[in-house]
Amino acid sequence: MLTVFGTMALDTTRTPFRVEERILGGAATFASLSAGMFARTGMVAAIGEDMPLANIEAVRSKGVDTKGIVTVRGGKCFHYDSEFDYNLSSRTTLKTELNVIADFDPVIPEEYVKSEYVYLANNDPRQNMKILRHFEKPKLVVCDTIEYWIQTARDDVVKMIGKTDGVVINDSEARLLCNEVNIAKCARQIMSFGPRFAIIKKGEHGAVLFTREGEVFPAAAFFLDEISDPTGAGDSFAGGFLGHIARKDKIDFRTMKEAVIYGNVMGSFAVEDFGVRRLLAITKDDVEERYEKYRNLVQF
């Protein structure tokens, strides 16, 4: 089993072309829906009473176990309001209402305890370390982090990374964390904190996997003509990556490379519509079909 811990949010997302208010989003939602295409996935997140039940139903309908979703009495959902520029490449935060996630003390359902695979999304690193203690003996723990935590709690971020086996992180955040421009050097620095591998995500330019053994795998992104909403691409990547590994139940380099491509594939689906809409619409066949399409695309 794979457990994902992160946010289940209501997002207001504004692009120059469209505004969508209070749509289902959040790192855990994207990652769980993606991972759920591959393996049994449970989702841990705190929500408020304002979360429409239909959203939880939608996630469950895709096979994701939602027993880990905790509704905080009288609480309100994490709400993130942001606006993209014309390029859909730079995002301005208009409002971040932490609400129920601020003091969330994560617990996990009994049946998640034996999870072999764990994804800790870009939560407070202290919350991530806390939840980690609940798992019995995971085979692979992967985390992400973001600018906010690097700037306000860098020591905890480094400590958290030290408790994981792999990191999936944006290039800009890796550079900030490591105070280093070269992403290969960033990856090595991150691995020096403990993990055996680091994946540097480069948005539309794909991702590069680095392992402690010195292996490298650069992967171009799946090529899309149009994107609707870049939100959640990174978490969908992480979900696809871990999902494939959990499905194969193997952590060798070959499987990790395939997993990076599945990560790219899931990220490419996520951005085709607003919020998690596209992830809710696709089937396992769509995923395999795009994987093959990608294979043909990059072949020479």
Next chain:
Amino acid sequence: MLTVFGTMALDTTRTPFRVEERILGGAATFASLSAGMFARTGMVAAIGEDMPLANIEAVRSKGVDTKGIVTVRGGKCFHYDSEFDYNLSSRTTLKTELNVIADFDPVIPEEYVKSEYVYLANNDPRQNMKILRHFEKPKLVVCDTIEYWIQTARDDVVKMIGKTDGVVINDSEARLLCNEVNIAKCARQIMSFGPRFAIIKKGEHGAVLFTREGEVFPAAAFFLDEISDPTGAGDSFAGGFLGHIARKDKIDFRTMKEAVIYGNVMGSFAVEDFGVRRLLAITKDDVEERYEKYRNLVQF
């Protein structure tokens, strides 16, 4: 035969780690040395009397035909003085001395007239159109262009592109030329000017080939831990791309995809040392070896 038209320059290149003054550079030098690894290549460029003979000898020693290099009496070489930032990603121009290239009226040696393949580097588009008339019936003409011409002579740039079969251009310049962010749309707009294909170069993120038939080939860059001097990567790419096509004497999609990889390979060599130093040092075996290394690297 492949003819390259561009600059043979003396470059002063400054990085935070090293300064090299008046070293051999220029678009034609990079492109010719790269192309020369694959096919018979002639170089057309104007130089001044201050060009050390040893530089011409060096280029000739790699098999490049230098009969097209014109020494302008009393003239001085094109000299470009620039400085890279700590990331080696953004470059500041300190001095551009056009000298002999300002009013160069390009002519070509008689034996270049029958060239099947022609690369027009980022010259004045009017010079590029002028030289093109000298060729009898090239099978494939490819050009590049830069910000300066897009901003000062856009109409001529579009006209020049209309006379070529393919364009190899940086992403930022494609965006500027097309006033469009999405590079797929840029490529389609560029092809609407006339060419059958467009290659958008993305620096460390590789390149994407688009054809008029709607084919797409995204290629991650060859992965390098360290780079010394990014100068000439784009022209080395173009030289490797056209060189491979000339060697195969085929212009189908499969050959173009291989050519993109050879372009990446040549670009990756170019940046490993200052100026053209690395291109002067490598052998054909080194090129094939890196091509195979790249193939293994991106395989999954």
